[in-house]
Amino acid sequence: MRCKCGAAVDALGAHYFGTCPYRRADYTVRNTALVHLLVRALRRSAQWRDVSVEVAIATPDPGDEGLRLDVRAVNAASTAAKRMEESVARPLGDTLLWWVVDAPANQVAAAGREVRKNRKYSDNHPDETPTLSFSPVVWETFDRLGPATAKFLAWALGGPNRSSSLAAFLTDASVILRRFNARLVIDGLACSLSTRPIAGEKGPPRRADISG
Numbered sequence: 302m303r304c305k306c307g308a309a310v311d312a313l314g315a316h317y318f319g320t321c322p323y324r325r326a327d328y329t330v331r332n333t334a335l336v337h338l339l340v341r342a343l344r345r346s347a348q349w350r351d352v353s354v355e356v357a358i359a360t361p362d363p364g365d366e367g368l369r370l371d372v373r374a375v376n377a378a379s380t381a382a383k384r385m386e387e388s389v390a391r392p393l394g395d396t397l398l399w400w401v402v403d404a405p406a407n408q409v410a411a412a413g414r415e416v417r418k419n420r421k422y423s424d425n426h427p428d429e430t431p432t433l434s435f436s437p438v439v440w441e442t443f444d445r446l447g448p449a450t451a452k453f454l455a456w457a458l459g460g461p462n463r464s465s466s467l468a469a470f471l472t473d474a475s476v477i478l479r480r481f482n483a484r485l486v487i488d489g490l491a492c493s494l495s496t497r498p499i500a501g502e503k504g505p506p507r508r509a510d511i512s513g
C-alpha cells in the first residue's frame with residue numbers, strides 16, 4: 302500500500318508518525334498540545350516564573366526550518382532563563398530500526414534528536430546572555446523520553462513533594478502521544494484512500510478503494 306505522498310506504508314503505519322508531508326498539520330497540532338502541556342506544568346511549579354510560548358524565529362539560511370523555540374521560563378531561584386523545544390522522534394525509521402531491534406530498551410531516536418537539537422540551539426540563541434540555557438524536550442512516538450529530557454524534567458518539574466505533579470505530566474503527555482498516533486494513522490489511511498462516487502448517485506460513496 303502507498304500513501305498519497307507516494308511513500309510505502311507498512312502494516313504498523315509507521316510512515317504516518319513523522320515523515321508524511323500530508324500530515325504536517327497533524328504534527329504541528331501534536332507539538333502545540335505538548336507545548337501547552339509543558340507550559341501549564343511549569344506555571345504550576347513554584348520553581349518557574351514568566352513562562353511563555355515563543356513563536357518561531359526565522360534564520361537567514363534558505364531551506365532551514367528556522368529556530369522553533371517553544372517555551373521560555375525563568376528559574377525563580379537563580380533568575381536564569383531557560384529555553385525549551387519539544388519534539389517527537391520516530392524510532393521506526395529505516396535508519397534506526399535495526400538499532401531499536403538490537404536494543405529496544407534504549408531511546409536511540411530520542412537520544413539522537415537531543416544531540417542534534419542541542420547542537421542546533423545551544424550555539425544559536427537569538428538574544429544570547431550568560432544566564433540563558435537551552436534544553437530539548439524530546440519524546441519518542443510511543444511516549445519514551447530521551448535520557449537528557451528525563452533528567453531535565455525530573456529536575457524542572459519534580460523534586461520534593463512534586464513527584465505526583467511530574468507523574469501527572471508524564472501521563473498526560475503519554476495520552477497525547479498515543480491519541481495522536483491513532484489520529485495520524487486514521488488520517489493517513491484516509492489520505493491514502495480514493496473515494497469514487499457512483500455516477501448519478503448523491504450522498505457519500507458506498508465504497509473506498511486503496512490506492513497504489
Ligand SMILES: [Zn+2]
Pocket residue numbers: 304305306307308316320321322323
Ligand atoms: Zn505520506
